[in-house]
Amino acid sequence: MCDQDQFEHDRLEYEARGLVTRRQFGVLLGAGVSMMLPRVAGAVTVTQSDVSITTPDGTCDAFFVHPATGQSPAVLVWPDIFGLRPAFRQMGTRLAESGYAVLVVNPFYRVKKAPTAEQGGATPIDQVRPLAQGLNEATHMTDAKAFIAWLDQQKPVARGRKVGTQGYCMGGPMAFRTAAAVPDRVGAVASFHGGGLVTQAPNSPHLQAAATRAQFLVAIAENDDKRAPTEKDALRETFTKANLPAEIEVYAAAHGWCPPDSRVYNEPLAEKAWARLLALYAKALV
Template identity: 30%
Template structure:
């Protein structure tokens, strides 16, 4: 059985933002921060949070657009332009601080046993990279991270040396937003980091998003998801 609710997270500079929470029916266990696509905390992200909870993880999906439009939500390709407009307004320094606030919040939750991973898709894939490379609470970072097709990572490759946890990357070989040379650049930047794995699929961008039919690729999505769950089982 999975239970869901919204948590209220205190921001470092004042204010409070929402985070969708899904939890399994047990007292405590490992937790995962789930980072949204450009469509916000929508049906796809809530569904993924519940799937992670079904797998045994306390899952928190923070609203990363709260400073622009709280609870922004679009549910398919028709919201692509709106989502892109939100990303253009995103302040990355504030976003990084909000990730830290969400990390501190989930660590403080009684349902969290103290082990925390992160996973994100599209925009969230880049946010997961930020989580792995620069988010620290009392000197500790995440215990594992999985990034799906983060198109902004290649602009942050200088931070790759700060990856301290096992990390997995998923990319589509036919992604119009992340050309092959950018994936190769990520591979080169992280190759010296222990516990880092990169998988490529014969798929396009957002291949895991079942709520965007023109992008969704079930075969690639199922394989990537099984690898993701296996990865978390090994490290959380």
């Protein structure tokens, strides 16, 4: 997960194979450059704001966006190692336009306010890896509880509806552990090119998630699967044994293919993953 040398090797390979797609307009190469994502059919009008959330360890800066009217199911979004930035604000807004109240957090708030990666998804991994290394199971759990509790207090959030959570890269284990931290609230969990979902430790994220009643979507990058070919099997076996619905698929894309500012962004496969996410939330957030 997020190994700089391996990342560069894979990026060049996937570019050579034509599996990296960057449109001429709308590609975010830096943290401050605007971008475009495919428009949402029937998009609703949304309201957005920067918010501050009190946690046991301080104050987290986050982005909250939701339909302008009514109440909607809530979704907690955990960004990848490059953190809260324009790309994830766009992704959160797009999800809100599909009918959800979306909170995108800065997981590195203990150290630095967003943006935490100067060049967005083009930032060298070595510059942001220390931020990720400062997080662990305890921070995942306490943050998840604080963020879900905050969402439950917001007027745009539908009462009595399950909450969804999704994570990218290092955010995958965070999403899994969110379900474990608040099992009575989380109904759907999605991981996109998540790293560290399966470990040999008794507190492995996949084992903790399997103790919940959530439904799962796990989208695995092809190069991650090559490096850990048994992980998908462990996930399937664990979720099947727990009798939990789980869609687990390996995508013919490189680690990081979903955020549009990624150097390995693959729009067709990112759109496929996005469609599967919406299908999961439609059936699980009831």
